Amino acid sequence: MINQKGQAFIFGIVAIGVVMVSTLLTIAGAQLFYQNSGYSLEAEKATALAEAGLDKAVASLNASGGSYTGEAETNFGDGSYSVDITTKDAATKIINATGFLPTKTNPRVKRTVQIEASKGTGVSFKYGVQVGEGGFELGNDNTVKGTIYSNGNIIAGNNNTIEGDAWVAGGPQPSPNQETDCTGVNCQPFDFGKNVGGENRLDVAQSFKLSQGNILNKVSIKVKKIGSPTSDPMVRILKDVGGIPDKDRVLATGTLFNNLLTSAFCCFIDVTFNTTPSLNANETYWLMVDTCGTQTNCNSADYWSWQNDQAASYTVGVPKWSPRWNAGSPSWTGFVGDLSFKIYLGGVQTKISTGNNSKVKKDVHANTIEGV
Known part of the structure; x- marks a missing residue:
């Protein structure tokens, strides 16, 4: 006579073991996924901090005429970034920016981004619009958040605001002499x-x-x-x-x-x-x-x-x-x-001319200024 009760008990134990192992594996996988998701989010944040450092470096190089040398650590948002500047040649700077979470001293995550920045010709400014010899025209009720630099006339209608400076260069003759x-x-x-x-x-x-x-x-x-x-x-x-x-x-x-x-x-x-x-x-x-x-x-x-x-x-x-x-x-x-x-x-006369209630919040530089 076969003992069915003993075999059923053994099968029950095995089944319970399988369920427990499956459950533990599922919990462990979920926990690992959660940890990886958290790490990925922090890695994205560290990359964003490094890119913020790049933006700061480019703006500072423009503002300083190329004399900006970087910074050891700047707190920003949930973390911080550092910027290192090296000179490749007379016209090129190599910018290395590193983002840290939470700090540079004790980082859980850090990411580094590198670019090369080269000098060009013309006028440098932080924000706004730069246009060529065709000039810049505004209709009515517009706001420019920054500086305008134009090689041609700036013509604006009514109720416009330029929050930075307005520069109008003296234009060259349209054809070479x-x-x-x-x-x-x-x-x-x-x-x-x-x-x-x-x-x-x-x-x-x-x-x-x-x-x-x-x-x-x-x-x-x-x-x-x-x-x-x-x-x-x-x-x-x-x-x-x-x-x-x-x-x-x-x-x-x-x-x-x-x-x-x-x-x-x-x-x-x-x-x-x-x-x-x-x-x-x-x-x-x-x-x-x-x-x-x-x-x-x-x-x-x-x-x-x-x-x-x-x-x-x-x-x-x-x-x-x-x-x-x-x-x-x-x-x-x-x-x-x-x-x-x-x-x-040189010799082509240029100007800035605006309608009613238009204003430039900072300085105006032009050969002829009308209505501002």
């Missing part, structure tokens, strides 16, 4: 910033004459980069002495930022200057690009090229190169062609 370019097979590269076939072409210049006198606004040149040059070339306007640039009479200086250049002759690159000298008509001036400063050699793998019109279609100027433009007795060597450039002069 002097320019030259090339087409087809006449377009050839003129490499500089290194030794080319025994020629130490560190500095290169193109002479020009204006058809009318006026103040200099900007220049545009068609230059590309080869490799990864680290130093930004300096662009200068010089007077002429004996058919070469006069090293003792530099009229204006600007920067050709490498981050604006590509590896192809895609377009003209604008360069603005630290001063706006008045230039005379029918007088020879030189547009010069200086690549190595006081050095006598650049990196031969990283250099620049200026588009050269070998048809030499510009009849009132010539190109030349030099191993060092500001040497005691600089030597300049001419070559066939004309380097692609444009010279823009």
